[in-house]
Amino acid sequence: MFKFDKLVFGDAGWGDEFLIATLMTLLVSIMSMGLGLFIAIITVWAKLIQNKITRLLANFYTTVIRGVPELLVIYLIFFGGNAVVMKIAKIFGYHGYIELNAFTIATIAIAIISATYSSEVLRAAYLSVSKGQLEAARALGMNKFSIFIKVISPQVIRYALPGIGNVWQITLKDTSLISVTGLVEIMRQSRISSNVEHSPLTFLITAAVLYLCLTTFSGRFFKYLEINYSKGYST
Amino acid sequence: MIEYFQSFQNTLIFKNFFIVLSGLDNTLLLLLVSLPIGFILALIFALGRVSKIKLLSSTIASYIFVIRGTPLLVQIYLIYFGLGSVKYIRESFLWYALKEPFWCGVIALTINTVAYGAEIFRGGIQSIDRGQVESGLSLGFSKFLLLRKIILPIAIRKVLPSYGNELILMVKATSLVSLTTYMEMTGLARKIMAKTFAPVEAFIAAGILYLFLNFLMVQFVKYLEWKYNPHLRLN
Numbered sequence: 001m002f003k004f005d006k007l008v009f010g011d012a013g014w015g016d017e018f019l020i021a022t023l024m025t026l027l028v029s030i031m032s033m034g035l036g037l038f039i040a041i042i043t044v045w046a047k048l049i050q051n052k053i054t055r056l057l058a059n060f061y062t063t064v065i066r067g068v069p070e071l072l073v074i075y076l077i078f079f080g081g082n083a084v085v086m087k088i089a090k091i092f093g094y095h096g097y098i099e100l101n102a103f104t105i106a107t108i109a110i111a112i113i114s115a116t117y118s119s120e121v122l123r124a125a126y127l128s129v130s131k132g133q134l135e136a137a138r139a140l141g142m143n144k145f146s147i148f149i150k151v152i153s154p155q156v157i158r159y160a161l162p163g164i165g166n167v168w169q170i171t172l173k174d175t176s177l178i179s180v181t182g183l184v185e186i187m188r189q190s191r192i193s194s195n196v197e198h199s200p201l202t203f204l205i206t207a208a209v210l211y212l213c214l215t216t217f218s219g220r221f222f223k224y225l226e227i228n229y230s231k232g233y234s235t
Numbered sequence: 236m237i238e239y240f241q242s243f244q245n246t247l248i249f250k251n252f253f254i255v256l257s258g259l260d261n262t263l264l265l266l267l268v269s270l271p272i273g274f275i276l277a278l279i280f281a282l283g284r285v286s287k288i289k290l291l292s293s294t295i296a297s298y299i300f301v302i303r304g305t306p307l308l309v310q311i312y313l314i315y316f317g318l319g320s321v322k323y324i325r326e327s328f329l330w331y332a333l334k335e336p337f338w339c340g341v342i343a344l345t346i347n348t349v350a351y352g353a354e355i356f357r358g359g360i361q362s363i364d365r366g367q368v369e370s371g372l373s374l375g376f377s378k379f380l381l382l383r384k385i386i387l388p389i390a391i392r393k394v395l396p397s398y399g400n401e402l403i404l405m406v407k408a409t410s411l412v413s414l415t416t417y418m419e420m421t422g423l424a425r426k427i428m429a430k431t432f433a434p435v436e437a438f439i440a441a442g443i444l445y446l447f448l449n450f451l452m453v454q455f456v457k458y459l460e461w462k463y464n465p466h467l468r469l470n
Binding site: 064067068069070071072075076079080083173174176177179180187190191194198199200201204205207208211212215216 | 301303304305306307308309310312313316317318319320321403406407408409410411413414421424425428434435438439441442445446449450
């Protein structure tokens with residue numbers, strides 16, 4: 001049933017392929033988490049400035065993406081992304097054929113999904129920084145940039161870390177869906193291997209164990225970060 | 236006006252909408268079977284998780300750990316491809332259920348939602364004020380009566396918002412069952428895409444339906460919250 005001998009490294013087994021696939025999953029997760037945080041910061045900014053249009057757009061974005069299955073978003077970007085990019089290129093006078101590779105599409109798709117979750121976390125964290133501190137900083141004559149760097153962001157990071165840890169776990173698990181784009185990450189690799197070896201159980205359990213390791217160890221890492229960032233604060 | 240409407244009727248998005256709509260019953264069927272079973276099992280598992288029997292509690296804890304640490308897609312594939320590849324299972328009565336993608340989807344979704352739901356309910360049960368349980372005990376309630384009249388109503392009421400989130404995640408999760416050839420809304424949208432090469436129209440039609448479904452779910456949870464929190468109503 002479970003064929004351990006198929007998991008050795010080298011030509012006889014799929015160990016090295018799975019190692020590369022795991023690194024690919026991690027790479028996509030980290031890239032899309034980073035890009036997602038960037039989009040999330042813009043979304044939070046759009047929601048918090050006193051502007052109805054940006055707030056409406058940001059709310060529309062988060063509501064729609066969170067109300068639609070992740071798989072649908074990935075399909076839409078995978079199959080529709082090229083057409084959109086080519087249309088944008090046409091505006092700038094480029095008429096050739098552009099094809100985004102699977103890695104780019106996967107990263108963008110997961111980032112767009114993960115950003116909606118991150119933005120809620122960051123918004124809540126920003127709102128829990130007390131107003132008095134901003135006023136105190138302004139009274140000290142700090143400019144907007146240094147208020148953001150020295151007063152807001154250290155506290156936002158501390159408040160947001162537990163939530164960001166959860167978003168990271170969701171993002172990591174969502175990367176399994178990008179196997180539909182053909183990018184060889186853990187899920188895709190396990191399908192390829194099981195098709196070749198006719199032993200789906202072996203490779204799917206391997207995939208499950210790899211995901212479990214990734215989520216567990218990254219969970220530990222976030223716990224460590226949380227402790228590190230709340231030094232001096234009783235928990 | 237009528238001409239305009241007729242021309243709209245011929246647009247791809249309008250036609251697709253009704254094709255995708257025909258998959259709504261399959262999506263709903265998945266939910267209607269897996270959510271009630273998942274709810275009851277989650278309650279039972281949560282009670283087992285907080286029980287004083289160490290073995291039961293730790294078994295359920297590890298079950299929750301494994302399910303929450305792996306992507307749902309892995310679980311669906313494990314049940315659909317993995318279990319189906321075991322000769323012993325193929326010859327047993329289980330095969331009657333496992334050869335159908337529908338039942339594989341139901342089993343995977345139920346297993347998944349039970350793990351998340353049990354963790355949510357555990358939080359609710361553990362947050363109950365000790366005094367309320369003690370007052371029940373001092374009135375001579377039996378353990379079952381205590382559970383039925385005090386613990387479960389308060390726990391469920393408290394966790395309704397977070398269980399509502401889980402329900403929405405489940406609506407979105409049904410889309411993954413389409414990857415096991417089960418033709419629900421996402422599967423049909425994918426099929427339309429393959430036929431017409433118009434990805435955006437097909438997936439937007441499905442997206443609108445999912446948004447609507449989630450909107451209904453949110454309203455349902457809001458109604459439940461209103462109904463079971465009479466002490467929090469303003470009038």
